[in-house]
Amino acid sequence: METAASTVEGVTLSRRGPVATVLLNRPAKKNAFNEAAWRGFPKVAAEIAAGPDIRAVVMRGAGGVFSAGADIAEFVALSTADEARRRSYADAVRDGEEAVAAIAAPTVAAIEGPCVGGGCQIALACDLRIAASDARFGITPAKLGIVYPVESTRRLVNAVGPARAKELLFTARLIDAEEALAIGLVHRVAPPGELDAVVSETVAAVSRGSAYSLFAAKRMIDALSAPSPDFGELDELWRGGFAGEDLKEGARAFMDKRAPLFTWRPGPAQARRR
Template sequence: MTLRLTTGEHVARLFIDRADKRNAFNQAMWEQLPELVLQAMADPAVRLLTIESAHPGVFCAGADIAELLANKDEAQWRAANQAAINRAQHVLARAEKPVIAYIDGDCVGGGCGIALAADIRVATPRARLGITPAKLGLVYPLHDTKLLVDLVGPGQAKRMLYTGMLLDAHEALRIGLVDEIAASPGHLEDVIAANSLHSTSGMKRFVRRVLDGQADDDAETLEVFAQAFTGPDFLEGTSAFVAKRKPEFK
């Protein structure tokens, strides 16, 4: 089993578990990833999803290059591979609940794309991130390139793409590629899981709309904003605030 999903109290964890290949993704894994993400999103108890390695010291070395080389002359396989990668990244980037990527060790190429599709990236001090298609004669997917540009801007994105350099955790933090450096994502999990899922998922949809080019409210976004005032989470959150207690969102 190279990908596995576990669920605890309000948190689902998607583990990458292919240590002998430094967690490199093959075709089967690209096909499995979106199904596991959708499974986590469908679980009403889950308030957030983490993506992390089952083994310390490496997040994901990227695509399985040996598999790509073995199938380079098979047009049908290449098309299926591209479709699987595109679907995996699209589903992950648009998952309805918050997603945290916990990056320990190398996070390269397609592995970096997975981290880019998460909402928040937490890196350990030994993390290294890079996008290396230029070293392989390949081209990075447009969808993933947009995720990169959205995070670090076009100048830093070009630096990463053109050079294929691996950035250490502190450089990745400096340019906005990761959001913090920490030994674990636990504190963020606790804070997010304690908050209203109605709020976090709604705001996540709004952020995605902004990233996809929307700048002004429309009838749907105005309705989402207005309806929140009539929901049970608003009543619980405001009641807890007035009573100076922690809210307990159901």
């Protein structure tokens, strides 16, 4: 059963069972992000954190387009704004992207059409990226005289490696879905008309797993790809699995040759931590 959708600043959240969908919902602008939309992501992420039964989150764009990037009209105004105004905008962009990255449940970007600039920021902040065969990707700050954010650049380097990241940023060229797959920018390409089916299959597989296992795996991988991970904390996550309720159920289900019914759910602090 699908819950009623709520829209915050051009970002719409809906839910069907254990799966939440975040819809980038500015189709008249090809889902380009203005400042209000960037500020909407933390609010939507807080709603997701308040629903502990959400097992996976799908990020997608309205109207057959993931996102054409940032709303360039705002850049024109920013070029003559004072320092406080520019910092406020930069903070909104950073906080919006990091709110998506900090969602505790696994996140899947379902990408069709253009995924450019800020669109790639949000896609890279998701855990998995599945592209339709018609998707196009580009990271284009060099065309505008701006700089890609630090965390966005780190995620890009982690996905495609330093040389590929430099080539994408230096040339600002668009690449197709097959090239994006070959360099690691996306994880899977869906044949024409099959994006929804492939995303649903992936999300269903994720949702069947232990929420504790998923939470711990995401936390570990994200921490290990950043500078100075807290190995003590990560070790405790690993050890916590041996004492958890999900291990008892998983082991019993394996012995009984049945599907497990996992019950662990993240608490409020875990649902909000990165």
